[in-house]
Amino acid sequence: MPESNERREQRLAKLMLLRQLGLDPYPARVSYSHTCAQALAAFEASPEENQPVQVVGRLMAIRDMGKSTFCHIADGTGRLQIYLRQNDLGEEGYTLFHKAMDVGDFIQVEGHLFRTRTGEITVHAVAWRPLAKALLPLPDKWHGLRDVETRYRQRYLDLLSNPEVREIFIRRARLITAIRRFFDAQGFLEVETPILQPLYGGAAARPFTTYHNALDRTLYLRISDELYLKRLIIGGFDRVYEIGHDFRNEGISTRHNPEFTVLEAYQAYADYHDVMRLVERLYETISQEVMGGLTITYQGNTIDLTPPWRRITMRDAILEHSGIDILEYADYASLWAAVQAKGLDLPPQRNWGKLVEKLFEECVEPTLIQPTFILDYPVEISPLAKKKPEDPRLVERFEFFIGAMECGNAFTELNDPLDQRERFVAQGRASQAGDEEAHPMDEDFITAMEHGMPPTGGLGIGIDRLVMLFTDQSSIREVILFPQLRGEE
């Protein structure tokens, strides 16, 4: 929005002044001998004065003292003080700086390093030139930018004025790098699978729908990577992983963004117990690398990531917190009656599995502060997981929770194509009954499985929530650079 205001007019006039004097306010070429951090390091390393340097950066502060001026410039490496003196720059050069330059502008400065009376390493300038004039001012220099909406909509201002925000995204990048390094070291192959899919699947969620003109067909933005990664397992890549975006057409909350980052990993000849150990090692490794230890603080709780983590079945966890044994009430009606008898205020659900899950979310999930694996989920809500050999009502699936937050989901993958078809058919019935999130039948995927799929363990981890955990943030918007907001106007 090109706002026209007095401040902008003033800066435009300064821009014109530079032009009139033959100084390009937006030169194409830049040169420098040191970054800000390198200049400081160079002086620390050999603190003799008069080392010539050429530095570049954004003007962050100007302290005008008459015939001399102190400034700070900043580049991506840090801040550096500049000392401008009329004697050294000449009256014209010195005056022009004050007439034409503002906080927020980019500048190139030549000079030599020295240490001021107060001990700060500083560039004593002998020449300067503009690198890029800014027409709009930066946010308040010490209150920073507080308005949450502006912080998200104009994240560049947030990053400039709130160093702790910058740190969150640096840590996010380090975490993702550490995750990649971990899987690479374990022999996993990083792959990329389609985001535009003719049929969505791999999760229970409503998709975004789009349209391909040339193909004249509807396509969906993926809601998970799962079915394509399993095709790669079938194709003989025994260990694959993908880090990318999924899209779910659902509500927005402090824990949900419609577009979010997911890690999925699949390992042939493994089951969900192997995957639990993989998850423990993953968190141990990245915490050690990025946080320098295994203890973190999340929302006031001290969390110890040291393996092994607690393992408890969903049945035992619910029994412990509600006194209800879900396997004693193995149909919807009797479980619903038991829930009512306990005086628990739950909304009615579509089936036994969903009621179990709701019961778990209400009674157990808020208590799961320390890392915990919850094992063995109802088959109805897990159409892609292998049944437990000893109890076909349940599947070999776990989710893990840290800081009362669901952090990931995994199972021993279903590799029996006949059972898979039955599960999809059951999902079809749920869809008929009005379940908008039921998994669609995927014949192509079943065909792939009919060619033979090895026993496989699979894992999905929400990366945004992982970053929330390691940066102690309670809102997902604080760890996504440009979170989804309503349109302006």
Next chain:
RNA sequence: GAGCCGUUAGCUCAGUCGGAAGAGCCCCUGCCUUUUAAGCAGGUUGUCGCGCGUUCGAGUCGCGCACGGCUCACCA
């Protein structure tokens, strides 16, 4: 989708009972050649989110809308 809270200068925020729109920073002018939230003196700033209503009079009260935050619902 529901409830509660918020929206005032470029930024951060006050604004009492409905009675002349404010502060600090920024910005502009002047002084100041080792300052660092530099300092001193002076000055400028506004669709009080938008619309309608009540009233002699609305930043303030009422209704509607927009956007944001939190909680809930939704969400493996």
